[in-house]
């Protein structure tokens with residue numbers, strides 16, 4: 001935390017804290033992560049005056065979107081936000097040993113990434129692993145603590161025969177023992193229901209002496225109710241988004257939760273009228289990005305029936321469309337729980353959502369389960385993503401892995417330090433350690449970004465001009481979210 | 485209730501009942517009341533199989549919209565819905581002595597209206613008065629009981645220095661003493677907050693031995709949380725709308741509440757997948773009415789700050805625009821609470837919302853408060869709408885009424901029977917007592933409707949063809965709801 005930001009306060013008995021997601025998860029969920037820095041900075045003085053516990057503003061898919069589509073330097077975004085938000089904690093979402101990329105990195109890269117993020121202004125590191133394998137969180141947590149920042153250990157919430165409150169509490173205890181400053185429940189799919197939330201929050205608060213944060217997507221329209229029951233059971237901080245980018249696959253509206261708690265022992269103390277002014281700003285901003293709007297932005301409770309996150313359904317629909325097989329969606333939705341069972345019930349979040357979904361599509365389209373096995377499923381069954389929540393299907397493992405190596409150590413234990421190699425590879429294109437990390441996250445796209453920057457040929461993807469009038473509401477056949 | 489519909493069951497201890505608003509308040513709130521019977525009937529078999537406590541499908545502004553815009557006979561709609569929904573209670577919203585029109589009717593008209601509505605298939609009459617003056621409910625309640633139907637006495641919820649739980653409980657007791665079968669809390673503006681709801685519901689359940697229903701608009705994004713706290717405090721039935729027409733100025737999504745309560749002692753017992761199928765249907769239907777969509781369909785918490793319902797702000801904006809004075813909106817929003825205080829704090833709902841809003845606009849535009857006093861304010865101060873919740877401003881009353889008559893009786897006590905006169909006036913154009921009541925509700929529009937019907941020249945207003953693509957989200961400058 002930079003000198004000018006407040007030091008974390010202990011959880012008070014009653015007052016509820018708010019983390020606003022408007023600068024990260026809200027536009028990642030509703031506008032394909034496309035919000036540009038130029039549309040964040042003008043509102044920062046008002047955001048900074050609110051008194052949020054934190055503003056989530058970096059990490060997740062934003063790093064990728066900056067480099068790939070917006071041709072913005074994500075590190076420069078972070079520095080600008082730090083300067084524009086001197087009184088507010090900045091928070092990021094970090095995929096544990098995957099950082100913000102799509103593979104496991106060696107520990108020296110993880111340490112370098114966390115260190116540079118902290119040096120550029122990050123205060124709170126929300127760290128998760130798709131399998132809830134805490135070994136994949138250890139280095140990132142240690143690195144965060146080493147630079148004196150707030151390490152938030154994250155429990156990915158899911159529903160399965162092997163997941164229950166006791167298991168999540170055990171994970172919470174491990175995270176506390178690893179030195180985390182707080183715990184987050186991450187309900188990326190909107191699976192939580194109010195009374196399940198109540199029980200889980202109470203169990204965690206009874207057993208883990210750390211501040212508890214709840215992150216529960218509004219996909220199924222249950223988020224507000226879940227937050228209320230979490231608060232009543234001791235949750236300290238809730239994640240919300242300014243109403244202009246709330247609801248649907250995003251989050252509960254900040255203003256609504258603040259209004260709901262006003263004048264009660266849980267009062268957030270935030271100024272509702274000041275929040276409404278920020279809402280008006282983002283309503284205008286949202287129009288600029290209309291080309292990234294999903295056809296469907298309403299409530300969708302299907303996840304409460306089939307447990308398949310909305311973002312997965314979108315990807316599956318695209319995969320099936322390419323194969324002219326959209327009519328097999330029903331079969332795929334029935335196959336997903338079977339594949340998930342075979343893989344030991346991983347939570348469905350990046351990258352496990354893709355791994356399970358793609359294999360389910362193959363199983364359906366070939367009409368022969370596991371006739372083709374993806375390389376990712378094979379690597380998963382080898383243990384290369386970490387430990388599955390439950391034993392995997394032994395026959396499938398035998399079939400996929402054969403005589404090849406199985407590992408049961410932490411996957412990154414097999415990785416040699418790679419920072420020097422990456423530094424050498426990218427050479428003069430990197431003007432800073434941050435540039436090297438950009439290259440490390442995205443070898444091709446990151447290199448291209450640095451090359452274009454050097455050549456002065458960075459051009460953000462074009463935005464379509466504003467349209468007028470209202471389009472029709474579409475049926476819920478497609479979705480547009482990443483599972484974060 | 486027709487022979488084939490279930491008899492009302494006593495409130496059980498735990499199981500929560502649902503009234504779905506999809507066929508009335510949902511489209512009244514989001515699509516300017518324009519949903520046509522032809523788009524209701526195809527889904528009725530699925531709606532009828534759900535097991536709702538009731539389907540609200542008639543009354544409010546639908547009668548007006550049928551006759552004025554859709555050129556449908558509202559009575560024929562009712563008969564068709566009755567036939568298509570043999571196993572579900574049909575529910576309507578009735579404005580007490582105003583019925584579905586805009587003035588007080590004589591008792592013989594009220595009795596005739598209720599009797600004919602019952603004869604055509606109506607089961608549950610939700611009866612309210614804008615001033616919560618129970619004298620204006622008496623005849624409608626008695627008429628409902630006289631034909632053996634369910635009379636639901638309604639408390640219009642509002643916030644003011646003279647409104648509190650004790651007062652609402654006193655009104656609930658009066659409604660029970662008048663023979664009501666159940667009580668409804670009607671939060672037309674979305675003013676309720678979860679913990680206020682909890683207290684109010686508990687107070688009513690502790691004192692009034694009748695089933696309690698909650699109707700709370702989602703305008704400010706608090707509806708789901710209010711319902712949850714109502715349920716925990718003994719509320720028996722909640723009002724929701726299928727998700728395709730939920731949220732914003734409409735209501736909490738049915739599917740979300742059903743999902744939230746599944747597997748708990750409050751389980752509704754409704755089939756979530758069957759509800760989702762209905763949701764898909766209405767998503768398609770909604771597209772047909774895109775021309776009636778508001779620019780803004782999201783969450784708007786301003787009512788939690790200024791207590792002015794969203795529907796009023798829309799009307800005020802139109803009034804100010806016509807005067808080229810939209811920039812005075814801030815002054816009008818500050819004037820409304822003062823006018824409301826002068827009038828003894830009426831709840832803001834049809835017609836009091838219009839009475840207060842129009843006078844506030846005049847007070848601001850003339851820069852001289854009450855230099856001009858509307859005829860409606862004068863009539864209000866005379867007592868011709870009933871008794872105000874608190875004493876009105878005596879100087880204003882003196883100024884407005886002067887030496888003219890003040891009344892303190894029930895306004896309808898001054899009305900002679902008028903059914904015979906109405907019957908004579910409309911003559912052969914009425915083919916039935918129902919036609920006469922149509923004419924009674926809307927003398928000009930109703931007569932024109934009957935004339936066109938006789939001439940075979942009924943033409944519904946045209947619908948714009950479907951558009952493609954998504955329009956921009958608009959800033960919350962305008963709204964499109966009636967205050968029901």
Ligand SMILES: [Co+2]
Pocket residue numbers: 025188215217484
């Ligand atoms: Co998220």
Ligand SMILES: [Co+2]
Pocket residue numbers: 509672699701968
């Ligand atoms: Co209503």
